[in-house]
Amino acid sequence: MSRALPNLIRNDWRPDARGPVLVARVLDHRTTPEGLDVQRIRFVGTGSISLDRSVGHFVSVLSGQVGLRSERPGEAALQLAVTTHTYIPPGWCAWLDGSVGTDVLQVSGANAAQARGDRLLVRDEEFVAGCATGSQALRWILTSQYLSRRIFLHHDATLLSRSGAPVSWYRTTMFDVTGLPPNDDDEPVFRMAYNSRTEFNVCYQVPGDARVRMAEHPYREAGQEWGPWLRIDDESTYHLNEAERGGEEERWIDEATGEERTSRNKHEVYIADGHVTLFCLFDPATTGFEKHRPGAYSDYEPLASVLGTERYERYLRDLATFDEVVGVLSMAKARGELDSLRGSSAWQLYERGRRAQAEHDAALLEALAADDGGRERIVAQWVTEPPR
Numbered sequence: 001m002s003r004a005l006p007n008l009i010r011n012d013w014r015p016d017a018r019g020p021v022l023v024a025r026v027l028d029h030r031t032t033p034e035g036l037d038v039q040r041i042r043f044v045g046t047g048s049i050s051l052d053r054s055v056g057h058f059v060s061v062l063s064g065q066v067g068l069r070s071e072r073p074g075e076a077a078l079q080l081a082v083t084t085h086t087y088i089p090p091g092w093c094a095w096l097d098g099s100v101g102t103d104v105l106q107v108s109g110a111n112a113a114q115a116r117g118d119r120l121l122v123r124d125e126e127f128v129a130g131c132a133t134g135s136q137a138l139r140w141i142l143t144s145q146y147l148s149r150r151i152f153l154h155h156d157a158t159l160l161s162r163s164g165a166p167v168s169w170y171r172t173t174m175f176d177v178t179g180l181p182p183n184d185d186d187e188p189v190f191r192m193a194y195n196s197r198t199e200f201n202v203c204y205q206v207p208g209d210a211r212v213r214m215a216e217h218p219y220r221e222a223g224q225e226w227g228p229w230l231r232i233d234d235e236s237t238y239h240l241n242e243a244e245r246g247g248e249e250e251r252w253i254d255e256a257t258g259e260e261r262t263s264r265n266k267h268e269v270y271i272a273d274g275h276v277t278l279f280c281l282f283d284p285a286t287t288g289f290e291k292h293r294p295g296a297y298s299d300y301e302p303l304a305s306v307l308g309t310e311r312y313e314r315y316l317r318d319l320a321t322f323d324e325v326v327g328v329l330s331m332a333k334a335r336g337e338l339d340s341l342r343g344s345s346a347w348q349l350y351e352r353g354r355r356a357q358a359e360h361d362a363a364l365l366e367a368l369a370a371d372d373g374g375r376e377r378i379v380a381q382w383v384t385e386p387p388r
Contacts, residue, residue: 033243044100050096055110068088124330149171178275189269206276
């Protein structure tokens with residue numbers, strides 16, 4: 001299936017009968033390994049559109065403000081600010097209200113079975129940035145290469161893929177590659193290989209020069225052959241769609257451990273004079289606990305090596321309280337009731353988490369400055385500010 005799919009999709013905006021919007025249908029559940037529908041929706045006038053109540057959805061606000069209404073008795077209308085994200089379960093009859101300048105991204109299951117949560121979730125990034133303890137950042141992950149805002153993770157009761165696996169939903173910014181290790185062509189690049197997952201990346205803020213290329217099979221340690229560089233811009237999605245047991249997956253035995261390994265989705269990304277901000281969905285989901293493993297082409301740990309471990313259980317315990325706080329504060333903000341919670345126990349925990357996140361970010365900048373590779377100047381603009 002995966003080889004027949006393009007790795008790069010460009011938005012094709014068309015009018016939609018539901019209301020004053022243009023819609024770019026990015027991915028179709030019938031043909032993609034994830035089995036999900038993906039579309040961008042851009043309001044070109046003031047009005048409303050309805051969402052299919054028979055399936056679950058992610059809705060993320062890219063620009064402007066969105067009103068989220070329901071016909072459910074007692075449900076208050078919500079005002080969703082930019083960089084606010086929702087999971088809307090099946091059975092929730094929802095309408096999106098927007099005006100010129102409103103741009104949203106929608107991911108939908110193919111049927112009701114592709115949703116395991118029956119509760120509306122709202123997550124505003126203002127509060128996601130406060131998910132941190134003194135020992136670790138939990139959902140807001142700043143590294144020397146990217147800022148990853150991990151909105152929905154493996155444990156969150158949200159959408160499922162075609163295979164029945166949970167999916168994860170991130171908003172990520174990848175930085176300029178200046179100072180990163182060079183590839184075989186002597187260009188600094190991001191080097192990645194998602195050997196146990198597929199991933200699509202919906203790009204929407206791309207100042208500067210950005211491009212991606214895919215490795216040709218068979219993979220090689222040296223002398224790797226590559227497909228052409230594909231330009232990334234605000235209107236493009238790149239899709240790492242080599243699926244498990246698909247025709248392009250390579251399987252081999254690790255001589256050191258005797259275990260079977262898989263290789264797929266090896267790629268490089270180049271960014272100069274800017275950055276790339278995108279939404280990415282992993283199938284199966286990441287837990288949020290994984291770290292990019294070191295190596296020539298980095299990867300996330302397979303789920304089997306994380307789920308059920310004591311370190312992951314500790315992570316979930318740390319995260320549980322913050323998840324509740326993010327939900328409470330995000331919902332209050334969407335209802336216009338946030339002022340009533342300032343100074344509350346939820347607000348105080350958010351402020352402690354925000355201070356801890358700022359300390360993690362400051363420590364990263366200090367370490368980068370000590371390396372003297374110039375990365376601290378690129379990363380500095382993305383650090384978290386402590387609460388005032």
